[in-house]
Amino acid sequence: MAANDAVGRVERPGLFRAVAAAMAAIAVALPILGGPMADGPAGISPYFANIIGQIATFALLAIAVDLIWGYAGILSLGHGLFFAFGGYLVAMHMLKAGYVYDGVTPDVMTFMGWTELPVHWFGLEFFPYALILIFALPGLLAFAYGYFSFRSRVAGVYFAIITQALTYVAMLLMFRNDTGFGGNNGMTGFTKVLGFDVGADSTIVGLATASVVITLGIYLGCGRLMRSPFGRILIAIRDEEDRLRFLGYDTLWPKLAVWTLSAMIAAIAGALYVPQVGIINPKLLSPELSIEIAVWVALGGRGALAGAVIGAVLISALKFWLTGFAPDLWPFILAGVVLLIVITLPNGLLDLRLPRLRAAPAPAGGAASGAAAEVGQGG
């Protein structure tokens, strides 16, 4: 009962190392070409550095989704929730720190009519505390939701849609002013991050570099984890969860572990993203973003972290480029890309050079009985 669609073993050590090397090269080049040599011929403008930094956080987000979808076969259409969670926490940290240390009154206080920040902002000016929350809260949320879902064997399409519903509901909640997170307007007007002026070129380049470095670190760490026995257990869950259960593995715990880990990585990505774009609002929770993350992974190739990174970089770079001059075109291109991959490249771009392990979508009979079986299981 493969809850996941056909994925062969797509890890390719060469590609994995190449992507790691590319990230490392960017991490080294960025502070040099964006700093002292910014005005040189190969110089990187702060604007461009900022885009690189944003894309790095998207790559991180894609890694998070690939862990659970590509490896464990659990599709989340709600990772925007954890991304935004990290983003909101870091935004609150920056505003609170600005308020406490520099006396900058956050806009959100003005238009919410607050005379002081509500109680849930308590202590957020301390970065270590904020950092703990960035890990702990999304992790807890994911753990609780995952525990209830996996325990009752909610899987496949059911799980995916419910994650989306969860994110959708969170978006509706955050759009309300009385939820206490700035409502529709979200939060903006950050002044400093860790004591650095957010508008300064050096901070922009620094944040971008930090994003690339952290993404690289998590990429390498996850790559190691996925090559470990833990990764193999996840793959086994993806391919034949029932078989594994009947071998005596209670699959609840590995699933829960990777799901929680994935949520935390997404939260880190959000925490890196928000200081770079300077604003957070409930749009990050829209179903579109969450599905787009899955599209990055599907394009790059599930079950290979390198693929996820490549997919995220390609699509978001294309989006940055296109929305500049033809924003109306973007949805059509995105939809076209999705249909193309889904129909012709089950394993995404990795299919281009990889012989398929399993036959392509089998004719109705056998294939659909798999689908029916899955329905039975999910239902």
Add this chain to the structure above:
Amino acid sequence: MAEMGQQQAIQVDGLRVSFGDFVAIPGLSFIARYGEIHGVIGPNGAGKTTLLDVITGKTRPKAGKVLLDGGVDLLRLSEPEIALAGVGRKFQKPSVFDALTVRENLELALRLEPRSIRAEILNWADSRRASRIAEVLNEIGLGDAADRLAGTLAHGQKQWLEIGMLLMQRPKLLMLDEPVAGMTEQETAHTADLVRRLKAPDRAVLVIEHDMAFVEEIADRVTVLHEGAPIFEGRMADARANARVREVYLGR
């Protein structure tokens, strides 16, 4: 019943299973003993697979008892716990981990003490694994394919690999659900050979099959099920002679 003294591996008593209004098994009692290969045959809908589902914890019965090794009440355990207690099940459809190599498949199946996932991950490189894997690879005849991805194996090879994974566990009760369905004659012969070798003094093998010839070839004893109730128990040759069995199964 000359083997009265022989120990019971699995004892099913007064089992009743229903799905809504549909009664799959109205009342079933049966015993499989250590050291035996026990065939369960019956026409479609006789309740064979439901019986397996109950023993492995997938389906919960309305009434009855299922005891492993004379004392372990399987109805109180979860599916993984039942597996760890010593019940191995081969699915009808070959189910192996396609994206892992044959060796990795077997590695996953070996559960060393203490049997926890954490311990499993920490003790992956335990030397006992390698020797046991080599043993089983040899036994199922996939030694040359050890580093191939399971997804690239032929249908029959996948069946053997799955049996190999069960052997890694050293189960007390090994249950095979239609092990030769869809196999060529040659593969069937190889499988029969393999199943015979699964026989061990500390193990009961339960084979659910359609293929009468295959069961006759391997089973020490058969139970014939009809509409969820046993209508015959004994040697296959006697089953063929039994009028009731002929009527419902061999029939016409």
Add this chain to the structure above:
Amino acid sequence: MARRLALLISLICLALPGGAAALDRVAILAEICSEDFRAQQSALESLAGAGADNGREGAVWARAVVEGFEGRDLRCGADGAYIEGPEGLVSAETLARAAPEGDLSAPSVNLRLRATAASAGFVLALFTEDSIEARLRAAGRLDRRREAVSAPVLAAALEIERDPAIAAVIVEIRTSLLLGDPDPARRIEAIGAIATDATLRNRTTIAEALENESDPSVRAAAEAALAEIDRTLAIGKALATLYSGVSYASVLLLAALGLAIIFGLMGVINLAQGELIMVGAYATYFTQELIRIVLPGALDWYLFLAIPVSFGAAALVGIVIEATVIRRLYARPLMTLLATWAISLLLINAVRVGIGTQNLEFHQPAYVSGGFPVIGDFIMTSNRLFAIAIAIAAFFAVLALIRFTTLGINMRAVTQNRAMAGAAGIDTRRTDRLAFGLGSGLAGLAGLALSPLYNVNPTMGTGFIVDSFMVVVLGGVGSLAGAVVAAFGIGQINVAIEPVYGAVAAKVIVLLLVILFIQRRPEGLFAPKGRR
């Protein structure tokens, strides 16, 4: 309604005993001509009551006299009164042409008399005018000119009035008139009469009367009446909530039925289901526009003509989606999610670019505007009733289709065991395609049903997919009965929570309930029975 009226009339007759006497035309005309202010005033008041006492003919006569008096066309002479008409003098007594003897003089008219005459004219217009507009205008003016109005006359006017809007105005004037009566007993009875029609508006009227009331017995009556009205209003409000829940559920059911059929059959969740609703709504719109051009006379019936069109358009889009995309993805349900999402993105943006983002304007025929007042402020609005009717009809049609047609039998067979059904000679591919068309068509019908209710624009469908899916989860896959119960449950929870905690809280609570629910029963409310 009839009971209420009868009550009012009896009350009014009680209040003014002996009101119904035939008019002595000669005497009244003599009073009018008397130059005695009081007599003239009384005569005008009697004339105003002519409609109540003397039928239409009397009212026509009285109106002629009143308008003659007001317009200074009345002439008084020694042998009677005459009215100066366009064709010469007529007798004020018979309205027949007449030639007077002797000198004629116009009676004197002061401001006060004039106002009374105008008021009497409006009253009489209620009895004599044939056009609804004219009566409505008269009723409106009467509200500000009450000099000649009395409760019994208004009761009589109400009795013959057929137009609800005019009746409403008359009722309002009457109640305020009654509440101003100096006799406390009449005020109490007036309050009782008002309280029989428990609307928020009447509650306000009584509450205002209570504020200015000093008589303890009247106060007690008013308070009792308020309590009674509050009770009825509460029932009405509950029913209204239930009703809007049912209508929301109907739309949800249509969308979810399609989703459930497709999911049960193919394990595919069609994320473009919301956009198929949008396609149905746009098809309805284009049907309307086409009829406006081709058959303008039949415009009112466009919603019925749009039934096959909206179903067909969405079904066609669905079948195209199935044939080009879904068919290739049967073994990969998760990829199908992405693919159908991409299709929804395409559809939304194609409509946005091709047609525009504005809300479409729909003609509202009589059968989907207005409604039937039931109890309290609860009005059973026709547009919601229409949606409910469409949903019920579609549900039974689907039920029949699944029970009795070959396609239905094939669908059930394939849902239960695809391989077996295929082996038994069922063309599973064709069954899938037709079922996908059916499921999509149902979404199209949902679009039709909600077009008189909600805004129709390119993104209208996005809000529905989550709720529809919750219906499928809650109802259990492949169970139509489950879908109905779940749709109504979710519809009710939504509208019940919404007024108290807001729409967002309603969504949050529904989602949490569904998540908790599938903890207990992962198979849904009505799981198909069998081995899992």
